[in-house]
Amino acid sequence: DIQMTQSPSSLSASVGDRVTITCRASQGISNYLAWFQQKPGKAPKSLIYAASSLQSGVPSKFSGSGSGTDFTFTISSLQPEDFATYYCQQYNSYPLTFGGGTKVEIK
Amino acid sequence: EVQLLESGGGLVQPGGSLRLSCAASGFTFSSYAMSWVRQAPGKGLEWVSAISGSGGSTYYADSVKGRFTISRDNSKNTLYLQMNSLRAEDTAVYYCAKDQSGLRWPDAFDIWGQGTMVTVSS
Numbered sequence: 001d002i003q004m005t006q007s008p009s010s011l012s013a014s015v016g017d018r019v020t021i022t023c024r025a026s027q028g029i030s031n032y033l034a035w036f037q038q039k040p041g042k043a044p045k046s047l048i049y050a051a052s053s054l055q056s057g058v059p060s061k062f063s064g065s066g067s068g069t070d071f072t073f074t075i076s077s078l079q080p081e082d083f084a085t086y087y088c089q090q091y092n093s094y095p096l097t098f099g100g101g102t103k104v105e106i107k
Numbered sequence: 108e109v110q111l112l113e114s115g116g117g118l119v120q121p122g123g124s125l126r127l128s129c130a131a132s133g134f135t136f137s138s139y140a141m142s143w144v145r146q147a148p149g150k151g152l153e154w155v156s157a158i159s160g161s162g163g164s165t166y167y168a169d170s171v172k173g174r175f176t177i178s179r180d181n182s183k184n185t186l187y188l189q190m191n192s193l194r195a196e197d198t199a200v201y202y203c204a205k206d207q208s209g210l211r212w213p214d215a216f217d218i219w220g221q222g223t224m225v226t227v228s229s
Binding site: 095097099 | 152
């Protein structure tokens, strides 16, 4: 199985900050990497697929990059509605696997 | 509007069974693979099972293999998860999720349902 290691597990940031989360795969997954946002008590929301492509309707303040084993997710200017938990996920092969999540909290 | 609506969750005793449903609307259901993903209270996301658009191919996480069965009825636009021999560690919110393009399998998820809670407890 492909292990996904996400860091940090949590971070505190202020409105307007640039935030970066990293995700590492235990083996190469090309660009078959997705990012999701989840707010408390809500279903996950798909943000990015193919490592860097935005899902329809997702604002451009969110971006992703990487290929192979190392990936990054960035929020260019953190807004109040962005405080949530973010997950990476590989869909290169089954079983699909998720990173442990990064909780983005208000500083 | 593309929508997924889960149902069937509830409280069940250890060793019991439950069947979850996911009603799909707003897209050609049979053209897309579907998955179930769960989230235990306070924990992260765990993929559970996937099924191809035709229903002819299925995959399972090791943690549920032999106990859970994924299926679909394309005439009813509905996805199912039959859960048998339930354990306390199966307690979670269960989400259904739609594959994005129907061109590759597996594929990214684009749409998630709102989730249904399953509690396994005596």
